Amino acid sequence: MKVFAFTLLILLTSIACIQAQTISGSVADRQTKQPLAYCSVALFKSPDSTLVTGLLTSENGAFKFENVTPFSANVQGGLPAIYRYDNLHNPLRFGGDVTFNARSEKWDVSLSGNYLRNDIAGQRTGDVNTTIGQVFTSFPSDGERSFIRYNYTARGSVSFTPRSSDAFSVGFYTGFRSQSRRADIVYNNTKTDLQTGDVII
Incomplete structure (x- = not known):
């Protein structure tokens, strides 16, 4: 059994974060x-x-x-698939990351999130066989086996410093990841009588 897959993801744009407040x-x-x-x-x-x-x-x-507000953003994109294997859909590959931060003398607020889509185009070609009694069965197969993959996250935090000796912070994080597989494979089953060599329909 052979499985072919090709993935290429590159960073296209990056906007640097302003560090100074x-x-x-x-x-x-x-x-x-x-x-x-x-x-x-x-x-x-x-x-x-x-x-x-x-x-x-x-x-x-x-x-x-x-109180200059810093802002950063990263954008990613994937090159077109080199091999599509005649699949039903083109693979999608892109993503982004955004961060926002605001700071004052006592408060520090940060929010960020990202999204990534990174599909895989693939093809499955294989052959499986069984022998039961005097019957030999072959299961050659060929077809699409691709993946749709994406994930996203969100993060946030708030810090409060009323005085140099005290600091209070609270934050959250949430995310989701998904991967689904499309298997559109055709099997050409053939049964053969081992004694006579005849193909059984």
Whole structure:
């Protein structure tokens, strides 16, 4: 019996997570190197350049963006199947992972989830036989044996730190995984009389 299967999954896109919760700096004149007071400073998202917030520098040209919300996302996709074996459906291969985090002086909230679809296209070719008395029976077979596989999870946590000596945290996790098999196999049974060599219908 032979079973053929082929799976290929690659990472297509990855958006890096912004780790810093505070972004600070200063603005100065390029020529004189003197700080620029009350200068406009804007914070934009990358890569779509969406405006997040803006502010004015202080008297000494300093600025600080606080409580910047980090966000990360990973997207996965699979290459098309090289061998489909004339199966009923094309295998699907894709997935994603998203994380959101918000932090303040006392609170820290994190939410994340992911989904992965990773099907397998396959074919089963085999031959099984039995001998009962003087009858030899052969069961050659050929057909589709593929898998639909997917899973997803969700996670979350909340932490509260009222003071440096105390911290309280609560979290949750849930997930689901599924795998179903399609076996569309044709058996060509043949019975043979071992004494006469005749094929029995």
